[in-house]
Amino acid sequence: MTTLDEKDIELGKILKKEAYDAAPNQWFTHRVLHKLPIKKNNSALHFAWIFYIAAALLCIGYWIWLFFFNDNSVITVRDILYFTIAGIVTMLLTFSPLVAMFSRE
Numbered sequence: 001m002t003t004l005d006e007k008d009i010e011l012g013k014i015l016k017k018e019a020y021d022a023a024p025n026q027w028f029t030h031r032v033l034h035k036l037p038i039k040k041n042n043s044a045l046h047f048a049w050i051f052y053i054a055a056a057l058l059c060i061g062y063w064i065w066l067f068f069f070n071d072n073s074v075i076t077v078r079d080i081l082y083f084t085i086a087g088i089v090t091m092l093l094t095f096s097p098l099v100a101m102f103s104r105e
Contacts, residue, residue: 056093062086 004012063086070079 052093052096055089059086059090059093063090 062082066083066086
């Protein structure tokens with residue numbers, strides 16, 4: 001914390017004495033508020049994150065089920081289709097945050 005010396009106090013008095021006294025204007029606040037940028041609505045972003053986390057949890061659950069609880073002695077066309085879809089979804093979930101992160105710059 002700095003202390004004010006005599007020159008600072010004297011300068012403050014001069015500035016207060018010589019400062020322009022603006023007349024009150026009822027439209028000033030209204031005009032200033034309309035020139036401010038619009039506040040973003042983040043509810044869609046939060047909603048998107050909830051869906052992203054749910055999709056990631058489902059994807060993790062699928063891979064755990066595939067490797068630990070699935071009978072891999074017989075591979076069907078359905079298994080290949082599910083594996084392909086799960087791989088694509090996993091890649092999308094992995095790379096979408098990276099793309100979003102680099103596109104902001």
